[in-house]
Structures are given as structure tokens and as C-alpha cells.
Amino acid sequence: MISGGGTGGHIYPAIAIAQTLQQKFPDAEILFVGATGKMEMEKVPKAGFKIVGLPIRGFQRSLSAENLKFPFRLVVSLWKAYQIIREFRPDVCIGVGGFASGAVMQMAVLQGIPTLIQEQNSYAGVTNKLLAKFVNKICTAYPNMSSYFPAEKIVFCGNPVRQDLLNSHHLKEQAQQFFNLSSSKKTLLIVGGSLGAKSINESILQGINAFLDADIQLLWQTGKTDFARIQAELQTKGLATHPNLVVREFIYEMHYAYAAADCVVSRAGALAISEIALAQKPTIFVPYPHAAEDHQTKNAEVLVNAQAALLVKDQAAQQALVGTALALLADEKMQAVLTKNIQPFGKPQAAADIVREIINLLQ
Numbered sequence: 001m002i003s004g005g006g007t008g009g010h011i012y013p014a015i016a017i018a019q020t021l022q023q024k025f026p027d028a029e030i031l032f033v034g035a036t037g038k039m040e041m042e043k044v045p046k047a048g049f050k051i052v053g054l055p056i057r058g059f060q061r062s063l064s065a066e067n068l069k070f071p072f073r074l075v076v077s078l079w080k081a082y083q084i085i086r087e088f089r090p091d092v093c094i095g096v097g098g099f100a101s102g103a104v105m106q107m108a109v110l111q112g113i114p115t116l117i118q119e120q121n122s123y124a125g126v127t128n129k130l131l132a133k134f135v136n137k138i139c140t141a142y143p144n145m146s147s148y149f150p151a152e153k154i155v156f157c158g159n160p161v162r163q164d165l166l167n168s169h170h171l172k173e174q175a176q177q178f179f180n181l182s183s184s185k186k187t188l189l190i191v192g193g194s195l196g197a198k199s200i201n202e203s204i205l206q207g208i209n210a211f212l213d214a215d216i217q218l219l220w221q222t223g224k225t226d227f228a229r230i231q232a233e234l235q236t237k238g239l240a241t242h243p244n245l246v247v248r249e250f251i252y253e254m255h256y257a258y259a260a261a262d263c264v265v266s267r268a269g270a271l272a273i274s275e276i277a278l279a280q281k282p283t284i285f286v287p288y289p290h291a292a293e294d295h296q297t298k299n300a301e302v303l304v305n306a307q308a309a310l311l312v313k314d315q316a317a318q319q320a321l322v323g324t325a326l327a328l329l330a331d332e333k334m335q336a337v338l339t340k341n342i343q344p345f346g347k348p349q350a351a352a353d354i355v356r357e358i359i360n361l362l363q
Contacts, residue, residue: 038098306345
């Protein structure tokens with residue numbers, strides 16, 4: 001049984017773990033437990049797995065009438081989680097963070113089922129911190145997590161990510177052809193998540209001429225929210241068909257996107273960092289400042305402290321991002337340093353290592 005969700009950063013590692021379990025044990029029965037109305041209820045079935053939902057919701061930090069329902073939802077979710085576990089009778093329960101994970105893992109511990117949690121960020125989430133005392137094993141994506149979890153339970157495994165990124169650096173020529181990019185020009189990949197990142201998009205739009213004057217190609221995922229507006233702005237500027245601009249609402253072919261890129265501008269979610277580390281790309285992180293506990297900034301700072309990435313704060317993006325990107329694209333020595341130092345953060349065997357820990361628990 002795998003529980004948790006709420007964001008892609010929880011869901012996609014969970015699916016990767018499930019797929020690896022399925023490869024190793026083709027007859028295994030796998031059941032996901034999520035929160036009703038959250039994105040896992042759509043993404044998990046698309047990946048081919050069964051999921052059931054709990055009515056759990058988070059406690060709002062601001063004053064909200066929803067908070068009055070929180071105790072009721074929690075009690076109902078705990079009872080439902082207890083019933084699901086009794087019915088499914090899992091050999092092991094895996095929690096990946098998120099509120100559904102808290103309810104399921106508590107009930108699994110009470111019923112004496114072996115338990116393992118996976119923490120994707122360098123700053124542990126609230127649910128996983130609460131569960132840490134009770135579960136059997138904790139798989140982390142970052143080293144040195146003993147300030148959050150009991151050291152004897154920790155195994156540093158990395159974050160499970162899509163396997164097609166492993167060989168992306170061999171695909172540069174194919175990737176350039178795929179996006180119709182020139183092999184004689186530098187390419188900057190800009191990604192801000194599926195919805196996009198307003199501060200990044202505004203900064204790039206504002207400095208677009210600086211990139212074009214330097215003959216830099218932009219492979220730009222704007223996200224759903226800003227795509228139409230950015231297309232209209234580029235049309236107004238007469239740049240809608242400029243050969244150096246490849247603007248997409250969403251890039252599904254990320255293995256090609258990383259392969260084509262010389263440098264990357266990205267948010268600092270756990271999954272994005274793990275993918276970029278596997279792709280081994282010199283990167284400027286612009287952390288989303290409103291993420292829970294400001295964990296994106298903490299994620300990025302781990303890499304910055306290891307000279308594995310650059311950091312531009314969200315509030316400084318409009319003043320500093322374009323200049324920082326142009327300087328990095330022109331500085332091949334710095335690119336080489338960042339590429340070398342980000343490699344240890346890429347864990348190609350993360351899912352397999354987590355599955356090994358699950359097998360050890362079962363034995």
C-alpha cells in the first residue's frame with residue numbers, strides 16, 4: 001500500500017516506486033491511498049494503478065471556515081484508513097508525504113504492519129516529521145537528514161525520477177532537430193512547473209531582447225497560466241516566429257529538453273532538482289517562495305553550498321535573472337564546475353534502492 005500525494009513532487013516518486021516494485025514482483029497487488037479531490041486521484045489511475053480516497057484536507061494557516069471541519073475529516077479519514085488496511089491487508093505500507101499519508105501510516109503502525117516513508121526534500125515535511133518516530137525505515141533524497149529523523153532509520157536513496165533522463169546527454173543532436181534548434185547556438189531551457197512561474201516568465205519576457213541580441217536560443221515552458229499572454233506579448237513585439245524562440249505551454253519530451261539545453265532556469269522543487277541532477281545541467285534555481293516551510297529555497301541552498309547550482313531569489317528575479325543567465329551561458333568554466341558538482345545529487349538507482357529497503361523490511 002502506497003499513501004500520500006497532493007503535489008507532483010509526492011505523486012511521481014510514489015508511482016516510480018510502484019512501477020519498480022511491479023517489475024521486480026509482477027504478481028504484486030499495489031493499492032494507492034490519496035486525498036479525494038487532489039491530483040493523485042487522476043494521475044495514479046493514468047499510470048495504471050488503483051487508488052482510493054480519504055476525505056482528509058490540510059489545516060489552513062490563515063483563518064478559514066474549512067478549519068472547523070478539520071477534526072471531523074481527520075477522524076473520518078483515520079477510521080476509513082483503518083478499514084482500508086484491514087480489508088487490503090498489505091505486507092508493507094509506504095508513505096510519500098501529504099495528509100493522506102499521515103492517516104494511513106498511523107493506522108498501519110497501530111496494526112503492526114512494516115512501514116517506510118520517503119522524504120523528497122532537504123527540509124522534511126510536517127507529515128513525515130510526525131511519523132518518523134513510529135515508522136521502521138526512512139528513505140531520504142538528501143544526505144544529512146538526522147536533524148529531522150532518527151539517524152538509525154535513515155537510508156539516503158535519492159528521489160525516483162523518469163528513467164529516460166539517464167541517457168539524455170547522448171541525445172543532443174536528436175533533441176536539437178526535435179525542437180528545430182541550431183547546433184551552433186547556445187540554448188537556455190526555462191521551466192517553472194506545469195502551471196508556470198510568473199516571476200520567471202516576467203523576467204524572461206522583460207529581458208527577451210538581451211537574449212536575442214546575444215544570439216541565445218530559448219526553449220521556454222511557460223506553463224498553462226501564462227502561455228496565452230506571453231504568446232500575445234511576443235506577437236506584439238514581432239517575435240512570435242523568431243527562430244531563436246521555442247515557446248511551449250508544456251514540454252512533455254523533457255529528456256529532449258534537457259539534452260538540448262546548455263543551461264537551465266528552474267524552480268527548486270524536489271523532483272525538478274532530481275531530474276536536473278540526473279541530466280547534469282548547470283542550473284539557476286529560482287525557488288517558489290510560498291512553498292510549505294519555504295522548502296524550495298532550502299532545497300536550492302543545499303546545492304548552492306556544494307557549488308552545484310546558482311540561486312536567484314524570486315523577489316530579485318526581474319533585476320537579476322537575465323544577467324545571471326547570460327553570464328552563466330558565457331562562462332564555460334563555471335558551467336563545468338556546476339555540472340561536475342551536481343552529479344552526486346543525481347541518483348539513477350533511487351527507486352531500486354527504495355525497493356531494496358522495502359524487501360529488507362518484508363524479510
